[in-house]
Amino acid sequence: MRNLLGRNFLGPVFERLRALRNLPGGVRSLVGGHWGRLLAPAIVPLALLPFAALLVYQEVSEPLFGDTGYMQYLAWGIRHGMKIYRDMGSTDGPFIHFGLALTEALFGQSDHALRVGDMVLQIGASGLMGALLAPRRGLNRTARWVSIVVWAGVSVTIWLAYYLVEPWAVTASREGYYCAVGCAGMVALYKSGSLEGRANLVAAFLGGAAVTSMCFGKPTGIIFTCAGALSLLVVEPELVPTRRLRIRWAAYGALFCVVAFTLGLALFGSFRGYFFWSVELPYIGNKFIWRMDWLKLVLLQYGDVRALAISALIVGVCALAWRLLPGRAIGFVVSPVLHWLSFCAQARGFPHQALPIVATTFVLGLVLGANLWERGSENEVLGILAPITLALMGYHAFGNFDASPYRWNGDRSAWGHPVNSFCNPEKLAGAWLKGHTAPNDSVFAYTPGPRGDNAALILFYAERRTASPYHYAPWLDPVELLPESEIKPTKKELAALKALERKTRHEACSAVMRHPPAAIVYVTLNRMLDVCPPVRGLLEKGYHEAKVFDDIHIYLPNSKP
Numbered sequence: 001m002r003n004l005l006g007r008n009f010l011g012p013v014f015e016r017l018r019a020l021r022n023l024p025g026g027v028r029s030l031v032g033g034h035w036g037r038l039l040a041p042a043i044v045p046l047a048l049l050p051f052a053a054l055l056v057y058q059e060v061s062e063p064l065f066g067d068t069g070y071m072q073y074l075a076w077g078i079r080h081g082m083k084i085y086r087d088m089g090s091t092d093g094p095f096i097h098f099g100l101a102l103t104e105a106l107f108g109q110s111d112h113a114l115r116v117g118d119m120v121l122q123i124g125a126s127g128l129m130g131a132l133l134a135p136r137r138g139l140n141r142t143a144r145w146v147s148i149v150v151w152a153g154v155s156v157t158i159w160l161a162y163y164l165v166e167p168w169a170v171t172a173s174r175e176g177y178y179c180a181v182g183c184a185g186m187v188a189l190y191k192s193g194s195l196e197g198r199a200n201l202v203a204a205f206l207g208g209a210a211v212t213s214m215c216f217g218k219p220t221g222i223i224f225t226c227a228g229a230l231s232l233l234v235v236e237p238e239l240v241p242t243r244r245l246r247i248r249w250a251a252y253g254a255l256f257c258v259v260a261f262t263l264g265l266a267l268f269g270s271f272r273g274y275f276f277w278s279v280e281l282p283y284i285g286n287k288f289i290w291r292m293d294w295l296k297l298v299l300l301q302y303g304d305v306r307a308l309a310i311s312a313l314i315v316g317v318c319a320l321a322w323r324l325l326p327g328r329a330i331g332f333v334v335s336p337v338l339h340w341l342s343f344c345a346q347a348r349g350f351p352h353q354a355l356p357i358v359a360t361t362f363v364l365g366l367v368l369g370a371n372l373w374e375r376g377s378e379n380e381v382l383g384i385l386a387p388i389t390l391a392l393m394g395y396h397a398f399g400n401f402d403a404s405p406y407r408w409n410g411d412r413s414a415w416g417h418p419v420n421s422f423c424n425p426e427k428l429a430g431a432w433l434k435g436h437t438a439p440n441d442s443v444f445a446y447t448p449g450p451r452g453d454n455a456a457l458i459l460f461y462a463e464r465r466t467a468s469p470y471h472y473a474p475w476l477d478p479v480e481l482l483p484e485s486e487i488k489p490t491k492k493e494l495a496a497l498k499a500l501e502r503k504t505r506h507e508a509c510s511a512v513m514r515h516p517p518a519a520i521v522y523v524t525l526n527r528m529l530d531v532c533p534p535v536r537g538l539l540e541k542g543y544h545e546a547k548v549f550d551d552i553h554i555y556l557p558n559s560k561p
Contacts, residue, residue: 038143038150040387041373044394045153051401052160058406058415060115063422065169067352070456070472072114075100076463078268085265085273088469091282093216094274096174098264099181109460118172122163123156125180130155132191132203133367135374154390155366161397162362164404166355168420173352178217179359182224185210186331187363190231192246193239204232204246208253216261220342223356227331227338234328281475284493285500289474290348291487297344305354309340312361319368324382332367335360347487365393423454425550430461432547433519433554441518442467446476446531449523449551458521458552467517468508475504476531505531516542520555 064072070090077088078101084094100114107117134151136144163171170176188207192200211228214221232247239246265271298306316333319325325333339356346353369389376383401407408415426447433443444467445455455471470476479501482488489497509532520535520543522528529536543555 035143037373037377038139038146041154041390042150044390044397045150045157048157048161048394048397048401049153051398052157052164054408055164055401055404055406056119056160058408058419059164059168059171060112060119061416061418062111062115062168062171062406062420063418064111064114064172065422066452066454066457067174068114068172069423069454069460071096071100071174072104072109073456073460075104076109076460077465079104080463080465082465083273084269085277086270086469088466089273089277091277091286092174092218093221093278094261094264094269095181095213095217095221096177098261098268099177115172118176121177121180122159125184126155126159127152128184129159129187129363129366130370132187132195133370135370136195137374138377151370154369158362158366158393158397159359161400162358164406165400166358167351167405169422170352170355173355174217175352175355178214178221178224179355181210182214182221182228182356183359183363185214186224186228186231186335187367189228189250190328190331190367192232192250193236193242200242200246201249204249205253205256207231208250209257210253212254212257213261216257220339220346220356223335223338223342227335227360230331230334231328234330236327239328280500284496285478285504286474288485288487288489288493288497289478289481291485292347292349293486294344294347297347297349301349302343302354305343305357306340308361309336309357312336312364315368316364324385325368325371329367329371332360332364336364365389369393423451423457425552426451426454426457427461429521429547429549429552429554430458430463432549433458433462433464433521436546436556437462437464437518439463441465442515443519443521444468444471444512444517444535445521446471446528447521447523447552448473448477448527455521464518467515468511470504470508473527476501476508477527480530508532509534513538516557518557519546522553523551525553 071092074084074088074090074097078084078097082088084097090097103114103117103121107113107120130152131148133155134144134147136147139147163176185207188203188210190207192204192207194200195203207228211225214224229250232243232250235243265274313333313336316325316329320327320330320333336357339360343353343357369386372382372386372389376386405419409419437443442465443459443462445458446468447453447455447458453473459466459471473481478497479494512532513534516538520528520539539555543557545553546556547554
């Protein structure tokens with residue numbers, strides 16, 4: 001007992017404790033001077049990531065919203081031999097469809113799997129941004145890697161603070177993908193020139209490819225492209241020797257992106273259909289769908305988003321003027337306000353359309369904080385501003401975590417279970433169809449109803465091909481939806497809108513009648529008959545009502561061909 005409690009037992013423990021006194025010296029010899037300043041930012045992820053992890057755990061249990069479910073169906077179609085912009089389509093470019101097809105292939109196609117894939121993208125992209133922005137000046141090799149790891153953690157924390165304050169219907173959306181890839185591309189172009197050796201050219205290439213890919217998303221994605229290009233076009237004396245080479249490699253990246261999407265469309269889509277879905281349909285058909293007076297967004301609604309964009313502009317301009325930021329950071333300064341103007345110009349006020357405003361504001365703060373931290377050892381004033389900036393960012397991040405809709409409600413039994421639900425009748429109908437139709441069958445679904453228009457969810461859960469390339473009210477009923485918009489078309493615009501409606505209805509009806517589907521699904525029969533009147537005869541002579549889920553009616557053929 002004496003030996004157990006005495007020197008023989010406790011001696012090695014005391015030896016190890018005494019060795020800890022030499023730890024600062026060991027760390028200093030390994031990473032060089034100023035090791036405290038090097039490691040201090042790690043307090044942000046160490047303190048906040050445990051809270052963020054709990055929010056992520058709850059977020060990935062929530063269902064997907066309608067827009068995301070619709071995009072996931074198109075991704076499923078690509079993976080199962082359907083041609084995007086021919087057999088099916090949307091008014092978004094191919095970026096999101098190919099991106100979600102890859103997500104499904106890697107993670108699966110359940111709501112949980114797709115949300116996990118989204119979080120992997122958000123964490124990976126934000127970690128990459130932090131790694132690129134990590135202070136490196138005056139650090140040895142080991143210290144640089146420590147800085148990279150530390151600032152990757154800081155960036156992930158700050159990014160999750162922006163992302164996880166958004167409601168479940170906004171996360172895992174196409175704008176979330178655009179923000180992750182677009183912002184990472186901007187950071188890569190910004191840092192090209194201040195990295196070492198070939199890393200500059202790799203960053204320029206990847207940055208050029210990433211920001212160019214935004215041109216294949218929504219039209220508003222060009223803001224990411226132009227803002228990223230500013231990082232290369234602004235002339236800074238210390239970066240002039242590599243400027244032309246970096247611009248060339250960024251152009252190579254852009255060309256690679258264009259070639260990749262061109263090949264993608266050639267293999268998995270239709271060029272002719274792409275221009276119809278991406279130009280004619282949105283600028284004629286969707287132009288007057290759920291629109292509002294854009295001045296309401298500029299002056300009246302979404303005041304918090306407006307304040308964020310304007311504040312970012314003011315802070316950014318002042319930082320540039322006082323040389324707290326290099327001139328090539330101007331793209332980060334103007335991005336939030338440009339995205340805000342774009343948000344207003346879209347004139348719909350959907351929350352997910354505001355994501356780029358918030359995301360680019362957070363990235364501006366991260367760029368400013370990292371730059372101040374790197375230059376803090378050279379200037380006493382900057383050395384004071386750096387920790388203050390980082391502290392404010394951490395405080396704001398924790399405030400967002402505390403306001404997150406994924407915060408624990410205090411009920412242990414509810415933790416990890418979805419709080420929200422979405423279109424359960426559509427999901428049940430899709431699952432039933434999967435069990436009562438063959439894998440190669442097609443389904444004609446048109447379901448505008450009280451829960452919205454979510455035929456895509458039925459098709460997605462059924463894992464069946466759509467019999468019509470159009471199954472969404474804004475494409476088939478744009479004239480009928482005009483009363484829901486504050487903005488009305490002129491006589492000429494109305495004529496064009498009616499002509500487009502006739503075109504989409506004719507193509508939809510022709511496809512259905514040419515190859516009668518294995519199932520017909522509707523919520524309101526009159527809405528379906530307005531689109532395709534011959535369906536009435538088809539239902540009466542060849543189909544019977546097989547199942548009803550809530551207000552969703554499912555008809556199957558009387559006999560299999």
